[in-house]
Amino acid sequence: xxxxxxxxxxxxxxxxxxxxxxxxxxxxxxxxxxxxxxxxxxxxxxxxxxxxxxxxxxxxxxxxxxxxxxxxxxxxxxxxxxxxxxxxxxxxxxxxxxxxxxxxxxxxxxxxxxxxxxxxxxxxxxxxxxxxxxxxxxxxxxxxxxxxxxxxxxxx
Amino acid sequence: xxxxxxxxxxxxxxxxxxxxxxxxxxxxxxxxxxxxxxxxxxxxxxxxxxxxxxxxxxxxxxxxxxxxxxxxxxxxxxxxxxxxxxxxxxxxxxxxxxxxxxxxxxxxxxxxxxxxxxxxxxxxxxxxxxxxxxxxxxxxxxxxxxxxxxxxxxxxxxxxxxxxxxxxxxxxxx
Numbered sequence: 001x002x003x004x005x006x007x008x009x010x011x012x013x014x015x016x017x018x019x020x021x022x023x024x025x026x027x028x029x030x031x032x033x034x035x036x037x038x039x040x041x042x043x044x045x046x047x048x049x050x051x052x053x054x055x056x057x058x059x060x061x062x063x064x065x066x067x068x069x070x071x072x073x074x075x076x077x078x079x080x081x082x083x084x085x086x087x088x089x090x091x092x093x094x095x096x097x098x099x100x101x102x103x104x105x106x107x108x109x110x111x112x113x114x115x116x117x118x119x120x121x122x123x124x125x126x127x128x129x130x131x132x133x134x135x136x137x138x139x140x141x142x143x144x145x146x147x148x149x150x151x152x153x154x155x156x
Numbered sequence: 157x158x159x160x161x162x163x164x165x166x167x168x169x170x171x172x173x174x175x176x177x178x179x180x181x182x183x184x185x186x187x188x189x190x191x192x193x194x195x196x197x198x199x200x201x202x203x204x205x206x207x208x209x210x211x212x213x214x215x216x217x218x219x220x221x222x223x224x225x226x227x228x229x230x231x232x233x234x235x236x237x238x239x240x241x242x243x244x245x246x247x248x249x250x251x252x253x254x255x256x257x258x259x260x261x262x263x264x265x266x267x268x269x270x271x272x273x274x275x276x277x278x279x280x281x282x283x284x285x286x287x288x289x290x291x292x293x294x295x296x297x298x299x300x301x302x303x304x305x306x307x308x309x310x311x312x313x314x315x316x317x318x319x320x321x322x323x324x325x326x327x328x329x330x
Binding site: 007030031036059063065066068095098124127132138140 | 196222223225248255256257259260263278279281283285286288289291292293314318319
């Protein structure tokens with residue numbers, strides 16, 4: 001089966017969006033960090049009344065941690081999140097998602113419905129997987145290591 | 157003609173590789189259909205514009221590493237032992253998963269307690285297909301590159317690969 005690569009017409013739903021991890025904006029920073037840790041996630045979407053109002057990524061977490069013991073972890077996540085994050089809709093093409101990611105330096109893009117409710121999250125890894133699916137022979141049929149030389153020729 | 161498996165230079169038209177015996181005909185790999193597919197088998201990871209890698213000693217504290225990550229705007233550092241041998245990698249994901257909400261208690265601990273040991277690396281002259289495979293299958297975001305003299309000085313990230321692929325793929329205007 002041959003996949004035709006249509007970056008410009010395939011919607012972002014092809015790029016393996018994940019179910020987002022959402023928290024309410026009143027949640028404490030400590031709570032969000034604990035959630036990221038237990039779910040092993042790279043980011044958390046912050047919602048108010050079901051609508052997307054912010055995003056808290058690993059990068060935000062690092063900045064917070066680097067500032068050391070000065071942070072009060074009981075403050076609401078609103079104070080540490082990135083407000084009004086760039087989001088896309090399911091109708092957008094993979095090409096435009098990639099363009100947004102590389103132009104702005106994002107690795108995750110929240111996907112929202114027409115009312116602004118988060119429905120998914122597109123990650124760079126998901127896009128990579130989508131691209132790799134178009135030439136699986138060249139990526140999955142590789143020897144265990146580059147320059148791998150068998151000790152003996154195969155066969156009888 | 158270079159063997160795609162072991163990079164041995166064979167004479168043009170050979171049916172199998174002189175070194176590893178893998179068939180070089182088109183029996184097992186269909187001829188690359190596109191520019192991108194040919195690129196995956198011939199381009200080397202050095203063409204992904206790998207960035208300079210930051211290495212820290214294994215006794216560096218977590219706080220110092222966190223500050224380095226923020227100041228240099230990088231996603232990971234490698235950890236080296238006293239002989240400058242790479243023993244681990246510490247990435248953004250390790251921060252979130254290993255430090256977590258109790259990070260304040262760990263800030264003065266050495267980074268070697270929180271790093272991922274024995275990171276997946278690639279030789280600097282490996283083909284791009286290997287980097288793609290490692291990242292897609294292993295779920296890694298960064299792969300340090302090992303030069304022929306054993307030095308680990310460069311790193312490729314998933315964004316470099318996305319950039320490489322999208323630069324070469326036909327993209328109809330959207």
